[in-house]
Amino acid sequence: MFEVRHIDKTYSPGTVQETCLFRDFSLAIEPHSFVAVVGSNGSGKTSLLNILCGSIDVDQGTILMNGEDITRMKDYKRYRKIGRVYQNPALGTCPTMTILENLSMADNKGKRFNLTGGVNKKRIEAYKEMLLPLGLGLEDKLSVPVGMLSGGQRQTLALLMATMTPLDFLILDEHTAALDPKTAELVMALTDRIVREKQLTTLMVTHNLRHAVEYGDRVLMMHQGNIVLDKGGEEKKNLKVEDLLGLFNTISIECGN
Amino acid sequence: MLLSILEQGLIYGILALGLLITYRILDFPDLTVDSSFPLGAAVSAVLTVRGMAPVWTLFFAVLAGCLAGLITGLIHVKCHVRDLLSGIITMTGLYSINLNIAGKANVPLFGGDTLFKNPFTRAFPAFLAPYATLLIILVITLIAKLLLDWFLSTKAGFLLRAAGDNPSVVTTLAQDQGRVKILGLMIANALVALSGAVMCQQQRYFDISMGTGAMVIGLASVIIGTNIFRSLRFMRSTTMALIGSVLYKASVAIALQLGLDASFMKLITAVLFLIILVISQFRPKKVRLHV
Numbered sequence: 001m002f003e004v005r006h007i008d009k010t011y012s013p014g015t016v017q018e019t020c021l022f023r024d025f026s027l028a029i030e031p032h033s034f035v036a037v038v039g040s041n042g043s044g045k046t047s048l049l050n051i052l053c054g055s056i057d058v059d060q061g062t063i064l065m066n067g068e069d070i071t072r073m074k075d076y077k078r079y080r081k082i083g084r085v086y087q088n089p090a091l092g093t094c095p096t097m098t099i100l101e102n103l104s105m106a107d108n109k110g111k112r113f114n115l116t117g118g119v120n121k122k123r124i125e126a127y128k129e130m131l132l133p134l135g136l137g138l139e140d141k142l143s144v145p146v147g148m149l150s151g152g153q154r155q156t157l158a159l160l161m162a163t164m165t166p167l168d169f170l171i172l173d174e175h176t177a178a179l180d181p182k183t184a185e186l187v188m189a190l191t192d193r194i195v196r197e198k199q200l201t202t203l204m205v206t207h208n209l210r211h212a213v214e215y216g217d218r219v220l221m222m223h224q225g226n227i228v229l230d231k232g233g234e235e236k237k238n239l240k241v242e243d244l245l246g247l248f249n250t251i252s253i254e255c256g257n
Numbered sequence: 258m259l260l261s262i263l264e265q266g267l268i269y270g271i272l273a274l275g276l277l278i279t280y281r282i283l284d285f286p287d288l289t290v291d292s293s294f295p296l297g298a299a300v301s302a303v304l305t306v307r308g309m310a311p312v313w314t315l316f317f318a319v320l321a322g323c324l325a326g327l328i329t330g331l332i333h334v335k336c337h338v339r340d341l342l343s344g345i346i347t348m349t350g351l352y353s354i355n356l357n358i359a360g361k362a363n364v365p366l367f368g369g370d371t372l373f374k375n376p377f378t379r380a381f382p383a384f385l386a387p388y389a390t391l392l393i394i395l396v397i398t399l400i401a402k403l404l405l406d407w408f409l410s411t412k413a414g415f416l417l418r419a420a421g422d423n424p425s426v427v428t429t430l431a432q433d434q435g436r437v438k439i440l441g442l443m444i445a446n447a448l449v450a451l452s453g454a455v456m457c458q459q460q461r462y463f464d465i466s467m468g469t470g471a472m473v474i475g476l477a478s479v480i481i482g483t484n485i486f487r488s489l490r491f492m493r494s495t496t497m498a499l500i501g502s503v504l505y506k507a508s509v510a511i512a513l514q515l516g517l518d519a520s521f522m523k524l525i526t527a528v529l530f531l532i533i534l535v536i537s538q539f540r541p542k543k544v545r546l547h548v
Contacts, residue, residue: 079431086425094422097415105415109430115408118415162429 002029002052002169002201007061009047009225021047021225025061031168033232034195034202036216038209038244040252043222045205049171052203054078066168080110083162083200085155087174092158095147099138099157102146103127106161130160134190152183159187163194170195172204176211184208188215209244219244223251262510264391266503267398268456269474273482273498274405275448276475281483281494282409283421283441285333288344288472290449292351293325295468297450298457299359302366305458311372315397315454322450323443325351330439356465364463372458390459397455401448402495408444409495417441449475470526477530478502484537505529 009022021044029035037045050056052063054075063071070078085092093102104119107127124142131139136153146154155175163170172191176184192215195202206212212219218232219239229247231239272294279287297318304314325347333343356362370376378389385392408414419426420437427434449471457463482501486492512525 074433076428076431076433079429082429084429091423091425092429094419094426096422097418101415101418105412105419105426105430108412113412113416113430113432115411115413118410118412 001031001066003064005062007058009058029201031201032199034217036212037205037220038212039222044225045222046173049173053171081168082171083167084171085159085162085175087177089151089155089178093146093154096145098143098145100142106164109165152179155179155187168201170200170202174205177207209241213239213241262506264394266506267394268452270398270499270502271401271452272449272475273478273502274401274495275445276479277494277498278441278445280476281479282418285340289325289329289347289446290472291468292348293322293446293449294453294471295355296321296325296351297453298463298467299355301454302364302457302463303358305366311458318450318454319447322447326442326446330442334435334439359463362465366461371461405495406493470523473526473530477533478505480533480537481505
Protein backbone atom coordinates (compact mmCIF):
# COMPACT_ATOMS: atom_id res chain seq x y z
CA MET A 1 0.00 0.00 0.00
CA PHE A 2 1.37 3.35 -1.07
CA GLU A 3 -0.41 6.49 0.00
CA VAL A 4 -0.07 10.26 -0.12
CA ARG A 5 -2.35 12.32 2.10
CA HIS A 6 -3.18 15.99 1.70
CA ILE A 7 0.14 16.91 0.15
CA ASP A 8 1.06 20.43 -0.98
CA LYS A 9 3.95 21.14 -3.28
CA THR A 10 5.01 24.51 -4.65
CA TYR A 11 8.02 24.92 -6.92
CA SER A 12 10.35 27.92 -6.51
CA PRO A 13 8.34 29.50 -3.68
CA GLY A 14 8.82 33.23 -3.22
CA THR A 15 10.03 33.84 -6.77
CA VAL A 16 8.33 34.95 -9.97
CA GLN A 17 8.43 31.34 -11.20
CA GLU A 18 6.42 30.19 -8.20
CA THR A 19 4.11 27.42 -9.35
CA CYS A 20 1.78 25.50 -7.13
CA LEU A 21 1.59 21.95 -8.40
CA PHE A 22 -0.22 20.02 -5.69
CA ARG A 23 -2.75 21.42 -3.23
CA ASP A 24 -4.34 19.00 -0.79
CA PHE A 25 -3.61 16.09 -3.11
CA SER A 26 -4.39 12.58 -1.88
CA LEU A 27 -4.02 9.18 -3.52
CA ALA A 28 -4.00 5.62 -2.26
CA ILE A 29 -2.58 2.75 -4.27
CA GLU A 30 -3.94 -0.65 -3.28
CA PRO A 31 -1.49 -3.51 -2.71
CA HIS A 32 -0.72 -5.61 -5.81
CA SER A 33 -2.49 -3.23 -8.15
CA PHE A 34 -1.07 -2.00 -11.43
CA VAL A 35 -1.88 1.69 -11.69
CA ALA A 36 -1.29 3.50 -14.97
CA VAL A 37 -1.06 7.28 -14.88
CA VAL A 38 -1.55 9.40 -17.99
CA GLY A 39 -1.69 13.16 -18.48
CA SER A 40 -0.16 16.03 -20.41
CA ASN A 41 3.29 17.41 -19.73
CA GLY A 42 3.44 19.37 -16.50
CA SER A 43 0.38 17.64 -15.05
CA GLY A 44 2.41 16.38 -12.08
CA LYS A 45 2.84 12.70 -13.01
CA THR A 46 6.60 12.56 -12.67
CA SER A 47 6.51 14.89 -9.65
CA LEU A 48 4.19 12.40 -7.98
CA LEU A 49 6.70 9.60 -8.59
CA ASN A 50 9.54 11.76 -7.32
CA ILE A 51 7.56 12.59 -4.18
CA LEU A 52 6.86 8.92 -3.52
CA CYS A 53 10.52 7.98 -4.03
CA GLY A 54 11.85 10.92 -2.03
CA SER A 55 13.67 12.64 -4.90
CA ILE A 56 11.73 15.80 -4.00
CA ASP A 57 10.25 16.89 -0.67
CA VAL A 58 6.67 17.94 -0.05
CA ASP A 59 5.73 21.18 1.72
CA GLN A 60 2.79 19.67 3.58
CA GLY A 61 1.11 16.31 4.02
CA THR A 62 2.23 12.76 4.65
CA ILE A 63 3.50 9.89 2.54
CA LEU A 64 2.81 6.37 3.76
CA MET A 65 4.44 3.14 2.67
CA ASN A 66 2.75 0.01 4.01
CA GLY A 67 1.21 2.21 6.70
CA GLU A 68 4.56 3.65 7.79
CA ASP A 69 5.08 7.40 7.61
CA ILE A 70 8.05 7.91 5.26
CA THR A 71 7.59 11.65 4.63
CA ARG A 72 11.01 12.47 6.11
CA MET A 73 12.75 9.25 5.10
CA LYS A 74 15.81 9.66 2.84
CA ASP A 75 15.33 8.59 -0.76
CA TYR A 76 17.88 5.77 -0.72
CA LYS A 77 16.22 4.12 2.28
CA ARG A 78 12.85 4.09 0.51
CA TYR A 79 14.40 2.15 -2.37
CA ARG A 80 14.80 -0.86 -0.08
CA LYS A 81 11.24 -1.70 -1.04
CA ILE A 82 10.99 0.17 -4.34
CA GLY A 83 12.36 -0.63 -7.77
CA ARG A 84 12.43 2.17 -10.33
CA VAL A 85 12.95 2.36 -14.06
CA TYR A 86 13.47 5.75 -15.68
CA GLN A 87 12.54 7.13 -19.07
CA ASN A 88 16.20 7.49 -20.02
CA PRO A 89 17.70 4.01 -20.49
CA ALA A 90 21.06 5.42 -19.35
CA LEU A 91 19.79 6.13 -15.84
CA GLY A 92 19.17 2.54 -14.80
CA THR A 93 22.56 1.00 -15.54
CA CYS A 94 26.28 1.76 -15.17
CA PRO A 95 27.76 2.27 -18.66
CA THR A 96 31.44 1.46 -18.00
CA MET A 97 30.61 -1.68 -16.02
CA THR A 98 29.84 -4.95 -17.76
CA ILE A 99 26.43 -6.62 -17.91
CA LEU A 100 27.66 -9.19 -15.40
CA GLU A 101 28.90 -6.51 -13.01
CA ASN A 102 25.65 -4.57 -13.32
CA LEU A 103 23.54 -7.66 -12.67
CA SER A 104 25.74 -8.69 -9.74
CA MET A 105 25.27 -5.32 -8.10
CA ALA A 106 21.51 -5.40 -8.59
CA ASP A 107 21.45 -8.95 -7.25
CA ASN A 108 23.05 -7.71 -4.04
CA LYS A 109 20.42 -5.06 -3.30
CA GLY A 110 19.18 -5.38 0.25
CA LYS A 111 22.41 -7.04 1.35
CA ARG A 112 25.69 -5.49 2.44
CA PHE A 113 28.11 -4.06 -0.11
CA ASN A 114 31.14 -5.34 1.76
CA LEU A 115 34.62 -6.55 0.86
CA THR A 116 33.57 -9.90 -0.57
CA GLY A 117 33.88 -10.50 -4.30
CA GLY A 118 31.70 -8.28 -6.46
CA VAL A 119 30.74 -11.08 -8.83
CA ASN A 120 29.31 -14.33 -7.52
CA LYS A 121 30.38 -16.91 -10.11
CA LYS A 122 27.70 -19.34 -8.95
CA ARG A 123 25.03 -16.93 -10.12
CA ILE A 124 26.30 -16.56 -13.69
CA GLU A 125 24.17 -19.45 -14.97
CA ALA A 126 21.10 -17.95 -13.32
CA TYR A 127 21.77 -14.61 -15.02
CA LYS A 128 22.13 -16.34 -18.38
CA GLU A 129 18.84 -18.16 -17.88
CA MET A 130 17.23 -14.88 -17.02
CA LEU A 131 18.57 -13.15 -20.14
CA LEU A 132 18.02 -16.02 -22.61
CA PRO A 133 14.21 -15.77 -22.99
CA LEU A 134 14.50 -12.07 -23.85
CA GLY A 135 15.91 -13.03 -27.23
CA LEU A 136 18.28 -10.04 -27.26
CA GLY A 137 21.46 -12.12 -27.18
CA LEU A 138 22.53 -10.50 -23.92
CA GLU A 139 23.38 -13.87 -22.37
CA ASP A 140 26.46 -14.06 -24.62
CA LYS A 141 27.54 -10.51 -23.81
CA LEU A 142 28.00 -10.74 -20.06
CA SER A 143 31.48 -9.21 -20.22
CA VAL A 144 30.48 -6.33 -22.50
CA PRO A 145 30.26 -2.84 -20.93
CA VAL A 146 26.63 -1.76 -20.79
CA GLY A 147 27.50 1.52 -22.54
CA MET A 148 27.98 -0.49 -25.75
CA LEU A 149 24.39 -1.76 -25.76
CA SER A 150 21.43 -0.23 -27.59
CA GLY A 151 18.83 1.79 -25.74
CA GLY A 152 16.35 -1.09 -25.83
CA GLN A 153 18.88 -3.58 -24.50
CA ARG A 154 19.88 -1.18 -21.73
CA GLN A 155 16.29 -0.50 -20.75
CA THR A 156 15.49 -4.22 -20.64
CA LEU A 157 18.54 -4.72 -18.45
CA ALA A 158 17.50 -1.77 -16.26
CA LEU A 159 14.07 -3.34 -15.80
CA LEU A 160 15.60 -6.69 -14.83
CA MET A 161 18.02 -5.00 -12.45
CA ALA A 162 15.26 -3.00 -10.80
CA THR A 163 13.20 -6.12 -10.12
CA MET A 164 15.80 -8.79 -9.35
CA THR A 165 15.47 -8.77 -5.59
CA PRO A 166 12.31 -9.02 -3.46
CA LEU A 167 10.36 -5.76 -3.62
CA ASP A 168 6.95 -4.38 -2.82
CA PHE A 169 6.72 -1.52 -5.29
CA LEU A 170 7.71 -0.82 -8.86
CA ILE A 171 7.86 2.74 -10.16
CA LEU A 172 7.93 3.11 -13.93
CA ASP A 173 8.59 6.60 -15.22
CA GLU A 174 7.64 6.56 -18.94
CA HIS A 175 10.03 3.66 -19.22
CA THR A 176 9.10 2.80 -22.82
CA ALA A 177 9.00 6.39 -24.12
CA ALA A 178 12.57 6.44 -25.46
CA LEU A 179 12.30 3.08 -27.25
CA ASP A 180 11.27 2.18 -30.78
CA PRO A 181 7.70 0.78 -31.06
CA LYS A 182 8.76 -2.86 -31.31
CA THR A 183 11.16 -2.69 -28.37
CA ALA A 184 8.59 -0.71 -26.40
CA GLU A 185 6.10 -3.58 -26.83
CA LEU A 186 8.74 -6.10 -25.77
CA VAL A 187 9.70 -4.15 -22.66
CA MET A 188 6.04 -3.58 -21.81
CA ALA A 189 5.23 -7.29 -22.11
CA LEU A 190 8.23 -8.14 -19.94
CA THR A 191 7.15 -5.54 -17.40
CA ASP A 192 3.68 -7.06 -17.23
CA ARG A 193 5.09 -10.55 -16.74
CA ILE A 194 7.42 -9.47 -13.93
CA VAL A 195 4.71 -7.45 -12.19
CA ARG A 196 2.26 -10.39 -12.27
CA GLU A 197 4.89 -12.94 -11.22
CA LYS A 198 6.20 -10.92 -8.29
CA GLN A 199 2.82 -9.38 -7.45
CA LEU A 200 4.36 -5.93 -7.33
CA THR A 201 2.36 -2.85 -6.52
CA THR A 202 3.09 -0.84 -9.63
CA LEU A 203 2.74 2.79 -10.57
CA MET A 204 3.42 3.42 -14.24
CA VAL A 205 3.49 6.85 -15.82
CA THR A 206 3.05 6.66 -19.57
CA HIS A 207 2.12 8.71 -22.60
CA ASN A 208 0.99 5.59 -24.37
CA LEU A 209 -2.78 5.52 -23.74
CA ARG A 210 -3.09 2.02 -25.16
CA HIS A 211 -0.47 0.66 -22.74
CA ALA A 212 -2.32 2.36 -19.89
CA VAL A 213 -5.65 0.77 -20.81
CA GLU A 214 -4.18 -2.60 -21.75
CA TYR A 215 -1.94 -3.21 -18.75
CA GLY A 216 -3.32 -1.08 -15.92
CA ASP A 217 -5.82 -2.47 -13.40
CA ARG A 218 -6.60 1.11 -12.67
CA VAL A 219 -6.13 4.15 -14.90
CA LEU A 220 -5.61 7.69 -13.63
CA MET A 221 -5.51 10.85 -15.68
CA MET A 222 -3.80 13.84 -14.12
CA HIS A 223 -4.12 17.47 -15.04
CA GLN A 224 -2.53 20.45 -13.31
CA GLY A 225 -1.88 18.53 -10.12
CA ASN A 226 -5.34 16.98 -9.90
CA ILE A 227 -6.75 13.61 -10.76
CA VAL A 228 -9.40 14.22 -13.41
CA LEU A 229 -10.16 10.58 -14.13
CA ASP A 230 -9.84 7.51 -11.94
CA LYS A 231 -11.15 4.21 -13.26
CA GLY A 232 -10.60 0.92 -11.51
CA GLY A 233 -12.35 -2.46 -11.30
CA GLU A 234 -15.42 -2.84 -13.52
CA GLU A 235 -15.21 0.75 -14.73
CA LYS A 236 -11.70 0.15 -15.96
CA LYS A 237 -12.79 -2.97 -17.88
CA ASN A 238 -15.15 -0.86 -19.96
CA LEU A 239 -12.61 1.91 -20.49
CA LYS A 240 -11.46 2.41 -24.07
CA VAL A 241 -8.47 4.26 -25.47
CA GLU A 242 -10.95 6.54 -27.29
CA ASP A 243 -12.52 7.61 -23.99
CA LEU A 244 -9.14 8.61 -22.62
CA LEU A 245 -8.20 10.40 -25.82
CA GLY A 246 -11.51 12.28 -25.79
CA LEU A 247 -10.97 13.54 -22.25
CA PHE A 248 -7.36 14.32 -23.05
CA ASN A 249 -8.40 16.52 -25.97
CA THR A 250 -11.11 18.30 -23.97
CA ILE A 251 -8.57 19.24 -21.31
CA SER A 252 -6.03 20.36 -23.86
CA ILE A 253 -8.57 22.62 -25.56
CA GLU A 254 -9.42 24.22 -22.21
CA CYS A 255 -5.76 25.01 -21.81
CA GLY A 256 -5.68 26.61 -25.25
CA ASN A 257 -3.53 24.00 -26.93
CA MET B 258 68.76 9.18 -15.02
CA LEU B 259 66.61 6.23 -16.00
CA LEU B 260 66.78 5.02 -12.42
CA SER B 261 65.63 8.33 -11.04
CA ILE B 262 62.79 8.52 -13.60
CA LEU B 263 61.58 5.08 -12.55
CA GLU B 264 61.89 5.90 -8.85
CA GLN B 265 60.08 9.20 -9.07
CA GLY B 266 57.61 7.91 -11.62
CA LEU B 267 56.57 5.00 -9.41
CA ILE B 268 56.31 7.20 -6.30
CA TYR B 269 54.06 9.59 -8.20
CA GLY B 270 52.36 6.48 -9.53
CA ILE B 271 50.81 5.93 -6.08
CA LEU B 272 49.50 9.49 -6.32
CA ALA B 273 48.13 8.67 -9.76
CA LEU B 274 46.30 5.66 -8.29
CA GLY B 275 44.59 8.05 -5.88
CA LEU B 276 43.59 10.39 -8.68
CA LEU B 277 42.35 7.45 -10.69
CA ILE B 278 39.70 7.03 -8.00
CA THR B 279 38.64 10.65 -7.69
CA TYR B 280 39.04 11.83 -11.26
CA ARG B 281 38.37 8.73 -13.32
CA ILE B 282 36.07 6.63 -11.16
CA LEU B 283 34.20 9.17 -9.01
CA ASP B 284 34.42 12.04 -11.50
CA PHE B 285 35.29 14.33 -8.58
CA PRO B 286 37.87 17.11 -9.19
CA ASP B 287 39.55 16.76 -5.81
CA LEU B 288 42.03 19.53 -5.01
CA THR B 289 42.64 18.17 -1.51
CA VAL B 290 45.48 16.29 -3.18
CA ASP B 291 47.78 19.33 -3.24
CA SER B 292 47.72 19.34 0.57
CA SER B 293 47.26 15.68 1.41
CA PHE B 294 50.48 14.89 -0.49
CA PRO B 295 52.62 17.12 1.83
CA LEU B 296 50.44 15.98 4.75
CA GLY B 297 51.68 12.44 4.29
CA ALA B 298 55.21 13.75 3.92
CA ALA B 299 54.97 15.88 7.08
CA VAL B 300 53.62 13.01 9.17
CA SER B 301 56.28 10.64 7.89
CA ALA B 302 59.11 13.16 8.33
CA VAL B 303 58.18 14.17 11.87
CA LEU B 304 57.66 10.61 13.07
CA THR B 305 60.94 9.53 11.48
CA VAL B 306 62.82 12.37 13.16
CA ARG B 307 61.21 11.36 16.48
CA GLY B 308 62.70 7.90 16.03
CA MET B 309 59.86 5.79 14.65
CA ALA B 310 60.87 3.12 12.16
CA PRO B 311 60.37 4.75 8.71
CA VAL B 312 58.15 1.93 7.42
CA TRP B 313 55.67 2.46 10.29
CA THR B 314 55.44 6.17 9.53
CA LEU B 315 53.82 5.19 6.23
CA PHE B 316 50.80 3.76 8.08
CA PHE B 317 50.29 7.00 9.96
CA ALA B 318 50.65 8.95 6.72
CA VAL B 319 47.93 6.78 5.18
CA LEU B 320 45.71 7.39 8.20
CA ALA B 321 46.25 11.15 7.94
CA GLY B 322 45.37 11.01 4.25
CA CYS B 323 42.14 9.17 5.07
CA LEU B 324 41.21 11.96 7.47
CA ALA B 325 41.92 14.64 4.85
CA GLY B 326 39.65 12.82 2.39
CA LEU B 327 37.02 12.40 5.09
CA ILE B 328 36.97 16.15 5.71
CA THR B 329 36.58 17.01 2.02
CA GLY B 330 33.88 14.35 1.74
CA LEU B 331 31.95 15.62 4.74
CA ILE B 332 32.13 19.22 3.50
CA HIS B 333 30.82 18.12 0.10
CA VAL B 334 28.17 15.63 1.21
CA LYS B 335 26.93 17.00 4.53
CA CYS B 336 27.35 20.75 3.92
CA HIS B 337 26.35 20.50 0.23
CA VAL B 338 29.39 22.48 -0.96
CA ARG B 339 30.38 21.96 -4.60
CA ASP B 340 33.06 19.32 -5.20
CA LEU B 341 35.77 21.68 -6.44
CA LEU B 342 35.22 24.13 -3.57
CA SER B 343 35.19 21.37 -0.92
CA GLY B 344 38.65 20.31 -2.06
CA ILE B 345 39.92 23.89 -2.12
CA ILE B 346 38.66 24.52 1.43
CA THR B 347 40.41 21.41 2.79
CA MET B 348 43.54 22.14 0.77
CA THR B 349 43.80 25.68 2.14
CA GLY B 350 43.12 24.66 5.73
CA LEU B 351 45.52 21.73 5.58
CA TYR B 352 48.40 24.04 4.68
CA SER B 353 48.38 25.35 8.26
CA ILE B 354 47.89 21.88 9.68
CA ASN B 355 50.88 20.60 7.68
CA LEU B 356 53.00 23.49 8.88
CA ASN B 357 52.03 22.76 12.48
CA ILE B 358 52.63 19.03 12.19
CA ALA B 359 56.09 19.63 10.74
CA GLY B 360 56.80 22.55 13.10
CA LYS B 361 58.55 24.41 10.31
CA ALA B 362 58.40 24.74 6.52
CA ASN B 363 61.30 22.37 5.95
CA VAL B 364 62.28 19.20 7.82
CA PRO B 365 65.45 17.41 6.67
CA LEU B 366 65.95 13.71 7.37
CA PHE B 367 69.72 13.79 7.13
CA GLY B 368 71.69 11.52 9.40
CA GLY B 369 69.07 9.10 10.67
CA ASP B 370 67.65 6.05 8.99
CA THR B 371 65.08 6.43 6.22
CA LEU B 372 62.93 3.99 4.37
CA PHE B 373 65.77 3.63 1.86
CA LYS B 374 68.81 3.93 4.10
CA ASN B 375 68.60 1.54 7.03
CA PRO B 376 70.18 -1.69 8.30
CA PHE B 377 67.96 -3.68 5.95
CA THR B 378 69.09 -1.89 2.77
CA ARG B 379 72.71 -1.88 3.91
CA ALA B 380 72.48 -5.67 3.97
CA PHE B 381 71.72 -5.72 0.21
CA PRO B 382 74.43 -7.42 -1.88
CA ALA B 383 76.69 -4.95 -3.64
CA PHE B 384 75.35 -5.57 -7.15
CA LEU B 385 71.79 -4.83 -5.92
CA ALA B 386 72.65 -1.84 -3.76
CA PRO B 387 72.17 0.82 -6.49
CA TYR B 388 68.69 -0.57 -7.12
CA ALA B 389 67.67 -0.90 -3.47
CA THR B 390 65.63 2.31 -3.54
CA LEU B 391 63.86 1.37 -6.75
CA LEU B 392 63.09 -2.13 -5.47
CA ILE B 393 61.56 -0.83 -2.25
CA ILE B 394 59.49 1.73 -4.16
CA LEU B 395 58.40 -0.98 -6.57
CA VAL B 396 57.23 -3.19 -3.71
CA ILE B 397 55.26 -0.39 -2.03
CA THR B 398 53.70 0.74 -5.30
CA LEU B 399 52.74 -2.78 -6.29
CA ILE B 400 51.17 -3.44 -2.88
CA ALA B 401 49.13 -0.24 -3.25
CA LYS B 402 48.10 -1.18 -6.78
CA LEU B 403 47.15 -4.77 -5.95
CA LEU B 404 45.16 -3.67 -2.91
CA LEU B 405 43.29 -1.14 -5.04
CA ASP B 406 42.68 -3.75 -7.78
CA TRP B 407 41.31 -6.09 -5.18
CA PHE B 408 39.11 -3.43 -3.62
CA LEU B 409 37.63 -2.45 -6.99
CA SER B 410 36.59 -6.07 -7.55
CA THR B 411 34.65 -6.31 -4.28
CA LYS B 412 31.01 -5.38 -3.73
CA ALA B 413 32.07 -2.13 -2.03
CA GLY B 414 34.37 -1.43 -4.97
CA PHE B 415 31.54 -2.03 -7.45
CA LEU B 416 29.48 0.52 -5.57
CA LEU B 417 32.32 3.03 -5.78
CA ARG B 418 32.55 2.54 -9.55
CA ALA B 419 28.78 2.85 -9.84
CA ALA B 420 28.80 6.09 -7.84
CA GLY B 421 31.01 7.70 -10.47
CA ASP B 422 29.38 6.01 -13.42
CA ASN B 423 25.75 6.64 -12.55
CA PRO B 424 24.88 7.86 -9.04
CA SER B 425 21.16 7.14 -9.51
CA VAL B 426 21.94 3.41 -9.66
CA VAL B 427 23.54 3.62 -6.21
CA THR B 428 20.44 5.32 -4.82
CA THR B 429 18.04 2.80 -6.35
CA LEU B 430 20.20 0.04 -4.86
CA ALA B 431 19.12 1.54 -1.51
CA GLN B 432 22.66 2.71 -0.76
CA ASP B 433 23.71 6.19 0.35
CA GLN B 434 25.75 7.66 -2.50
CA GLY B 435 27.13 10.32 -0.17
CA ARG B 436 28.78 7.66 1.97
CA VAL B 437 30.23 5.97 -1.09
CA LYS B 438 31.74 9.27 -2.26
CA ILE B 439 33.27 9.92 1.16
CA LEU B 440 34.78 6.43 1.18
CA GLY B 441 36.26 7.03 -2.28
CA LEU B 442 37.78 10.34 -1.23
CA MET B 443 39.29 8.71 1.86
CA ILE B 444 40.94 5.92 -0.12
CA ALA B 445 42.15 8.35 -2.77
CA ASN B 446 43.74 10.74 -0.29
CA ALA B 447 45.23 7.87 1.69
CA LEU B 448 47.08 6.83 -1.47
CA VAL B 449 48.13 10.43 -2.13
CA ALA B 450 49.47 10.81 1.42
CA LEU B 451 51.33 7.51 1.08
CA SER B 452 52.89 8.83 -2.11
CA GLY B 453 53.93 12.02 -0.28
CA ALA B 454 55.41 10.02 2.58
CA VAL B 455 57.48 7.80 0.27
CA MET B 456 58.61 10.87 -1.68
CA CYS B 457 59.73 12.55 1.54
CA GLN B 458 61.69 9.42 2.51
CA GLN B 459 63.31 9.23 -0.91
CA GLN B 460 64.39 12.86 -1.20
CA ARG B 461 65.18 12.90 2.55
CA TYR B 462 63.34 16.07 3.43
CA PHE B 463 59.85 17.48 3.88
CA ASP B 464 59.02 20.77 2.27
CA ILE B 465 55.72 22.59 2.76
CA SER B 466 55.47 23.43 -0.94
CA MET B 467 56.12 19.90 -2.20
CA GLY B 468 52.41 19.40 -2.89
CA THR B 469 52.04 22.30 -5.28
CA GLY B 470 51.02 20.84 -8.60
CA ALA B 471 50.57 17.32 -7.19
CA MET B 472 47.07 17.14 -8.61
CA VAL B 473 48.26 18.20 -12.06
CA ILE B 474 51.03 15.58 -11.99
CA GLY B 475 48.62 12.86 -10.93
CA LEU B 476 45.97 13.86 -13.44
CA ALA B 477 48.49 14.06 -16.26
CA SER B 478 49.69 10.56 -15.40
CA VAL B 479 46.19 9.14 -15.35
CA ILE B 480 45.27 10.81 -18.63
CA ILE B 481 48.46 9.72 -20.40
CA GLY B 482 48.12 6.15 -19.18
CA THR B 483 44.44 5.69 -19.89
CA ASN B 484 44.70 7.34 -23.31
CA ILE B 485 47.69 5.41 -24.60
CA PHE B 486 46.36 2.04 -23.51
CA ARG B 487 42.64 2.68 -23.96
CA SER B 488 42.30 0.04 -26.64
CA LEU B 489 43.80 -2.68 -24.44
CA ARG B 490 40.74 -4.11 -22.74
CA PHE B 491 42.74 -6.61 -20.68
CA MET B 492 44.93 -3.98 -19.04
CA ARG B 493 43.76 -2.65 -15.70
CA SER B 494 43.38 1.10 -15.35
CA THR B 495 45.66 0.98 -12.28
CA THR B 496 48.47 -0.40 -14.47
CA MET B 497 47.76 2.31 -17.02
CA ALA B 498 48.02 5.01 -14.34
CA LEU B 499 51.38 3.68 -13.09
CA ILE B 500 52.88 3.51 -16.58
CA GLY B 501 51.41 6.93 -17.31
CA SER B 502 53.16 8.30 -14.27
CA VAL B 503 56.55 6.94 -15.34
CA LEU B 504 56.04 8.29 -18.88
CA TYR B 505 55.09 11.67 -17.50
CA LYS B 506 58.19 11.81 -15.30
CA ALA B 507 60.25 10.84 -18.33
CA SER B 508 58.84 13.69 -20.40
CA VAL B 509 59.57 16.17 -17.61
CA ALA B 510 63.11 14.79 -17.40
CA ILE B 511 63.52 15.18 -21.16
CA ALA B 512 62.33 18.77 -20.97
CA LEU B 513 64.92 19.48 -18.26
CA GLN B 514 67.55 17.65 -20.26
CA LEU B 515 66.84 19.94 -23.22
CA GLY B 516 68.34 22.73 -21.16
CA LEU B 517 65.37 24.19 -19.32
CA ASP B 518 66.27 25.48 -15.88
CA ALA B 519 64.91 23.53 -12.90
CA SER B 520 63.16 26.68 -11.74
CA PHE B 521 60.79 26.15 -14.68
CA MET B 522 59.70 22.81 -13.19
CA LYS B 523 56.11 23.83 -12.40
CA LEU B 524 55.76 25.62 -15.73
CA ILE B 525 56.90 22.47 -17.51
CA THR B 526 54.44 20.49 -15.39
CA ALA B 527 51.57 22.78 -16.38
CA VAL B 528 52.41 23.05 -20.08
CA LEU B 529 52.93 19.31 -20.44
CA PHE B 530 49.56 18.74 -18.78
CA LEU B 531 47.94 21.16 -21.22
CA ILE B 532 49.53 19.40 -24.20
CA ILE B 533 48.36 16.01 -22.92
CA LEU B 534 44.83 17.30 -22.34
CA VAL B 535 44.61 18.77 -25.83
CA ILE B 536 46.01 15.65 -27.50
CA SER B 537 43.65 13.38 -25.58
CA GLN B 538 40.68 15.40 -26.85
CA PHE B 539 41.42 14.36 -30.42
CA ARG B 540 40.82 10.76 -29.45
CA PRO B 541 37.33 9.25 -29.65
CA LYS B 542 35.35 9.77 -26.47
CA LYS B 543 35.19 6.98 -23.97
CA VAL B 544 32.29 4.67 -23.33
CA ARG B 545 30.60 6.64 -20.59
CA LEU B 546 29.83 9.45 -23.02
CA HIS B 547 27.44 7.14 -24.85
CA VAL B 548 24.98 7.96 -22.09
